[in-house]
Amino acid sequence: MPSPLTSLAAAPAANFEFRSAEHVPETHEWPGLHDHPSVEAAAAGRDAVPVVDLGGGGDPAAVARAVARAAEEWGAFLLVGHGVPAGVAARVEEQIAWLFALPAADKDRAGRRPGEMNGYGRPPYAVRFSRLMWSEGYTFAAAAVRDEFRRVWPDGGDDYHRFCEVMEEHHREMMALGGRLVDVLFRALGLTDERIAAGETERKIRESLTATMHLNLYPRCPEPERAIGLAAHTDSGFFTLITQSPVPGLQLLRRGPDRWVTVPAPPGAFAVVLGDLFQLLTNGRYRSAFHRAVVNGDRDRISVPYFLGPPPDMKVAPLAAALPPGGKPAFRSVTWPEYLGVKGKASGFDASALAMLQVPEEGDKKV
Ligand SMILES: C=C1C[C@]23C[C@@]1(O)CC[C@H]2[C@@]12CCC[C@@](C)(C(=O)O1)[C@H]2[C@@H]3C(=O)O
Numbered sequence: 001m002p003s004p005l006t007s008l009a010a011a012p013a014a015n016f017e018f019r020s021a022e023h024v025p026e027t028h029e030w031p032g033l034h035d036h037p038s039v040e041a042a043a044a045g046r047d048a049v050p051v052v053d054l055g056g057g058g059d060p061a062a063v064a065r066a067v068a069r070a071a072e073e074w075g076a077f078l079l080v081g082h083g084v085p086a087g088v089a090a091r092v093e094e095q096i097a098w099l100f101a102l103p104a105a106d107k108d109r110a111g112r113r114p115g116e117m118n119g120y121g122r123p124p125y126a127v128r129f130s131r132l133m134w135s136e137g138y139t140f141a142a143a144a145v146r147d148e149f150r151r152v153w154p155d156g157g158d159d160y161h162r163f164c165e166v167m168e169e170h171h172r173e174m175m176a177l178g179g180r181l182v183d184v185l186f187r188a189l190g191l192t193d194e195r196i197a198a199g200e201t202e203r204k205i206r207e208s209l210t211a212t213m214h215l216n217l218y219p220r221c222p223e224p225e226r227a228i229g230l231a232a233h234t235d236s237g238f239f240t241l242i243t244q245s246p247v248p249g250l251q252l253l254r255r256g257p258d259r260w261v262t263v264p265a266p267p268g269a270f271a272v273v274l275g276d277l278f279q280l281l282t283n284g285r286y287r288s289a290f291h292r293a294v295v296n297g298d299r300d301r302i303s304v305p306y307f308l309g310p311p312p313d314m315k316v317a318p319l320a321a322a323l324p325p326g327g328k329p330a331f332r333s334v335t336w337p338e339y340l341g342v343k344g345k346a347s348g349f350d351a352s353a354l355a356m357l358q359v360p361e362e363g364d365k366k367v
């Protein structure tokens with residue numbers, strides 16, 4: 001079987017009929033999925049996925065400590081007590097199920113074109129693999145829902161307006177929550193509230209956050225152990241807020257011994273996954289989480305990652321406050337699109353791409 005890390009140039013362009021599949025065909029069969037065992041998250045101890053509670057009037061210093069520990073050790077956590085009404089996620093999931101249930105011709109009108117980020121189809125990094133994933137996706141700029149979905153519903157109409165209203169409601173809630181989380185993550189780095197409010201870079205980051213949504217549908221799979229919903233990767237932006245249906249599927253890789261921990265999906269909780277640019281911003285102190293999505297033998301699963309990052313022209317560099325006293329930045333500055341270019345050339349699709357941005361330490365030999 002060829003390595004899954006070769007180009008997909010020769011892959012069939014036609015949509016695959018997940019619904020009628022009785023087996024996983026060779027095109028969708030992934031080698032190496034079970035190189036590391038999958039384990040359920042534990043209630044306590046080393047495989048307990050950290051939980052951060054933003055509500056309940058908890059001590060902000062205790063929240064900051066919990067976030068720092070989760071960001072350093074896991075690069076991810078479950079977020080509860082966030083104040084986003086439960087109805088929002090339910091409406092979003094309902095609309096997404098409707099969208100993906102549309103006839104293929106409607107979705108294909110919005111098909112992602114080569115070299116474009118937005119549209120219906122496989123996720124952008126799929127071009128790197130020789131195997132296909134067991135999912136359908138739709139990527140769009142959260143601030144441009146109405147323009148984007150005219151491609152699916154050219155004449156507008158009630159379905160179009162309902163869909164856009166629900167996505168916009170989600171966007172408003174997630175952007176507000178994302179802004180609060182930036183502050184919490186900064187506080188967890190040791191920044192004071194004054195610095196967060198007045199520091200030029202810190203303020204600019206919070207005020208200029210951009211958001212991309214990627215809707216995932218993982219259809220029920222007849223042989224779930226042979227297919228993958230989304231292949232292992234790190235997200236490349238600052239962080240991602242993932243709304244998950246009650247069907248679990250998100251897994252985080254834990255090292256020593258290597259194992260995939262399945263993230264529980266308690267009702268109302270968001271999974272927060274840090275991306276590579278947050279690792280760079282914190283000079284490597286926080287880490288991005290290597291994760292994947294597995295599929296389910298009985299039920300469809302929907303997930304709605306909301307990717308937050310800098311505007312495309314903003315150079316991201318390690319924050320002065322993240323450097324050790326007298327220390328130097330470990331990485332050179334980069335924009336998000338530049339970083340995606342760098343990551344596209346790396347061998348895996350993970351934070352190892354950051355090594356290409358590393359500033360040599362003084363005394364390192366020049367080649
Ligand atoms: C903002 C973005 C992050 C993303 C690339 C994108 O432009 C839109 C889709 C995102 C996604 C979702 C699936 C996995 C992933 C690696 C991919 O190919 O598309 C991520 C990208 C990322 O975080 O780099």
Ligand SMILES: O=C(O)CCC(=O)C(=O)O
Binds near residue numbers: 242249
């Ligand atoms: O489905 C999930 O829970 C994870 C989705 C994800 O990692 C992504 O879209 O980048």
Ligand SMILES: [Fe+2]
Binds near residue numbers: 233235
């Ligand atoms: Fe992801």
